[in-house]
Amino acid sequence: KNEVEQSPQNLTAQEGEFITINCSYSVGISALHWLQQHPGGGIVSLFMLSSGKKKHGRLIATINIQEKHSSLHITASHPRDSAVYICAAHSGGGADGLTFGKGTHLIIQP
Amino acid sequence: EAGVVQSPRYKIIEKKQPVAFWCNPISGHNTLYWYRQNLGQGPELLIRYENEEAVDDSQLPKDRFSAERLKGVDSTLKIQPAELGDSAVYLCASSYLRGGPVIEQYFGPGTRLTVT
Numbered sequence: 001k002n003e004v005e006q007s008p009q010n011l012t013a014q015e016g017e018f019i020t021i022n023c024s025y026s027v028g029i030s031a032l033h034w035l036q037q038h039p040g041g042g043i044v045s046l047f048m049l050s051s052g053k054k055k056h057g058r059l060i061a062t063i064n065i066q067e068k069h070s071s072l073h074i075t076a077s078h079p080r081d082s083a084v085y086i087c088a089a090h091s092g093g094g095a096d097g098l099t100f101g102k103g104t105h106l107i108i109q110p
Numbered sequence: 111e112a113g114v115v116q117s118p119r120y121k122i123i124e125k126k127q128p129v130a131f132w133c134n135p136i137s138g139h140n141t142l143y144w145y146r147q148n149l150g151q152g153p154e155l156l157i158r159y160e161n162e163e164a165v166d167d168s169q170l171p172k173d174r175f176s177a178e179r180l181k182g183v184d185s186t187l188k189i190q191p192a193e194l195g196d197s198a199v200y201l202c203a204s205s206y207l208r209g210g211p212v213i214e215q216y217f218g219p220g221t222r223l224t225v226t
């Protein structure tokens with residue numbers, strides 16, 4: 001079974017700061033997902049990547065398959081970025097369920 | 111396009127009572143997942159359906175939990191009887207399996223269950 005670890009668990013930063021959230025996993029994967037969860041529970045998929053780097057607006061996700069490590073970066077952070085960010089590993093193929101990390105609770109203060 | 115719909119959004123029940131959650135996936139999605147998320151934890155898969163068939167229910171506590179997806183569209187997850195430890199957010203997700211290596215899952219807003 002894949003073990004997915006995230007760090008830090010909690011992060012408080014000032015508006016405008018560059019944010020990095022890390023994710024490591026124990027077993028080779030077919031893809032890694034970064035998800036955002038706001039209070040109330042709903043989850044939104046930010047990225048799904050299996051190699052290299054993806055960018056969407058102020059969000060950047062990178063993955064190093066050899067090191068079994070991924071990072072999510074937020075540039076020019078804003079209070080509306082405050083949420084829980086979860087990485088999830090897709091170890092199997094096709095429609096297999098995801099293995100989730102515990103999440104990083106991010107608070108951006110104005 | 112409508113997203114994954116779940117109801118109710120919140121439910122408070124006393125222990126030993128039954129409870130049911132409903133999920134309607136994105137139209138055309140043949141794969142449906144139920145996840146449970148305990149406070150401060152990531153979600154954990156309970157059951158996965160491909161069409162109306164439960165293809166992975168290894169983590170579903172079958173003594174008290176049951177699920178169905180009779181027509182391969184919407185799904186119901188039931189707990190009977192509920193225990194205090196069942197308090198959690200129950201998330202439904204759906205995806206469309208095309209036979210490719212990886213597919214994206216789309217999540218509903220979740221049902222927050224509190225058992226008192």
